[in-house]
Amino acid sequence: MLFNNSASSPFPRSRPPFSDSVRSRPLNEVSLSEPKLAEWRERAIAFEQEIQKAVIGQERVIRLVTIGVFARGHVMIEGDVGVGKTTLLRAASRALGGDFARVEGTVDMMPSDILYHTYLGDDGRPRVEPSELLRLAETLPVFFFNEINRARPQVHSLLLRLMAERSVTAFNRLYRFPYLQVFADRNMVEREETFELPAAARDRFFMEISMGAPTDLEARRKLVFDPAFQDMDALLDRVGSGTVDYREIGAVARTIQDTVKASATLENYVLNLWQGLTKPASVDISLPDVDVSTLVKGGASPRGLATLARAARVRAWLEGRDYMTPDDVKDVFFEVMGHRIFVDPIHALRGDEPVSQLCQAVFDATPVP
Numbered sequence: 001m002l003f004n005n006s007a008s009s010p011f012p013r014s015r016p017p018f019s020d021s022v023r024s025r026p027l028n029e030v031s032l033s034e035p036k037l038a039e040w041r042e043r044a045i046a047f048e049q050e051i052q053k054a055v056i057g058q059e060r061v062i063r064l065v066t067i068g069v070f071a072r073g074h075v076m077i078e079g080d081v082g083v084g085k086t087t088l089l090r091a092a093s094r095a096l097g098g099d100f101a102r103v104e105g106t107v108d109m110m111p112s113d114i115l116y117h118t119y120l121g122d123d124g125r126p127r128v129e130p131s132e133l134l135r136l137a138e139t140l141p142v143f144f145f146n147e148i149n150r151a152r153p154q155v156h157s158l159l160l161r162l163m164a165e166r167s168v169t170a171f172n173r174l175y176r177f178p179y180l181q182v183f184a185d186r187n188m189v190e191r192e193e194t195f196e197l198p199a200a201a202r203d204r205f206f207m208e209i210s211m212g213a214p215t216d217l218e219a220r221r222k223l224v225f226d227p228a229f230q231d232m233d234a235l236l237d238r239v240g241s242g243t244v245d246y247r248e249i250g251a252v253a254r255t256i257q258d259t260v261k262a263s264a265t266l267e268n269y270v271l272n273l274w275q276g277l278t279k280p281a282s283v284d285i286s287l288p289d290v291d292v293s294t295l296v297k298g299g300a301s302p303r304g305l306a307t308l309a310r311a312a313r314v315r316a317w318l319e320g321r322d323y324m325t326p327d328d329v330k331d332v333f334f335e336v337m338g339h340r341i342f343v344d345p346i347h348a349l350r351g352d353e354p355v356s357q358l359c360q361a362v363f364d365a366t367p368v369p
Contacts, residue, residue: 037259037317040252043244044070044318047095053238054091055084056222056229057214064209064335065092067314072253073206073307074163074182076148076339080189083213089144089183090236096249097242098141098179101132105150107193111158115170130171137175141246145184149194156201159184163204179246199298199342206307207335253314260313262324265369269326273333274305276362277341285361290354297342304340311336326368334359 044066051062061077065088068075077085086102093100103114117129133143145151145159159182162168166177184205187194202208214220223229262270276283277300280292287295312328319328334356341355 037252037255037322040244041317041320047092047243050095050239050243051088051091054235055088057216057219058084058088058211061088061209061211063318064207064332066318067311067332068206069096069181070249070253070256070317071206071310071314072181072250073310074184074204076202076205076208077183077185077211078208079185079211080213083211085185085211086144086146087232087235088211089142090232091239093142094236094239094241095243096141096246097244098246099136099139100142100144101136101140102144102146103133105145105147105155107150107152109151109155111154114155114158115168134168134170134175137177137180139179140177141179141181141249143177143180143182145182147187148184149186149196152195153198156195156197160201160204179250202339203299203301203303205339207311207332208339209335256317257310257313260316260322260324262309262313266324266326266329269366269369270305270309270329272366273329273362274300276366277337277358280358280362283362283365285358285365287354287357287361290357292358295343295354295358297344299341300337301340304337308333308336330363333363 047069048059048062048066051065052059055062065075069092077088079085090100113131114133115131117131119127119129121127133140143162148156148159158168162177162180163182166180168175186197214223228235272283276285278296280287280295285292308329309324311332312324315328315332316322316324338352338355338359341358343354343358
């Protein structure tokens with residue numbers, strides 16, 4: 001499920017960080033690996049600032065993408081046509097200093113279309129060459145699959161392997177993508193000739209982010225009347241190339257996960273949220289006109305909660321801490337967990353509303369440490 005983003009978290013902020021044995025020193029005062037993390041945090045903030053030169057009025061979306069990048073997770077972005085999704089990803093790719101590849105989903109697309117490029121040579125004979133995705137395999141940090149739900153399930157299966165293993169087999173060899181992160185968007189307006197992603201494929205996306213038009217009046221004015229925002233190439237030239245080195249992000253991401261800690265109190269808080277999501281009736285959660293005992297049919301798996309913890313750690317790091325707080329969990333909760341909660345089909349007809357209500361009820365019912 002997808003949820004609309006605003007400039008702030010969808011939940012009210014909790015009180016200041018709780019007192020616990022995990023309360024730690026700032027990142028610039030701790031061990032050998034953590035000063036480098038402090039330096040990388042400055043680079044991450046600079047990364048966001050570079051993207052904001054090309055994409056305005058989307059600070060929260062940019063922050064969520066940054067969390068996805070430094071957690072090494074694949075991201076689904078949903079938004080209307082023309083809100084700047086491609087500009088955002090091209091700007092991120094440029095700031096990462098790597099290549100950018102894009103493919104358009106179509107109803108007649110086959111898996112081979114992602115891997116092979118066919119054409120007629122000068123002699124009139126057919127030629128088969130590796131696709132852009134394969135040619136850029138070793139230097140590609142961003143692969144954008146536009147309108148992914150227009151592609152058939154066979155294509156989704158190939159993408160699932162690419163996302164899960166960062167490798168594919170073609171031309172009798174194994175291609176590895178050491179730096180790859182997949183970004184995709186779905187056509188949410190048209191329903192004809194579209195194929196919904198299976199649960200397994202959606203679960204591979206670290207986040208699902210909703211990107212709408214900015215609400216700030218000055219940002220809207222610039223987007224409509226400033227000619228600079230009508231020339232994408234010139235706009236992207238504003239973005240500094242290689243603000244962060246995409247080849248180092250994997251090591252940084254691992255260090256973040258090893259360094260940012262969760263107290264026993266925070267761990268229990270997340271486990272209590274999990275209980276409320278999977279068995280809401282067991283913690284006395286009720287929703288109007290909904291039988292919560294039959295509402296949730298699947299999702300909110302251990303992998304989903306582990307992903308939530310990964311995202312919360314990166315969020316804490318970006319805030320300059322080496323410990324997690326409930327605010328870190330709340331701030332990324334919808335984007336990480338919403339699409340991993342599957343409800344009874346009769347309630348799914350109401351779209352995002354049942355899951356949104358359930359998540360809010362779970363947070364309301366779970367005491368904040």
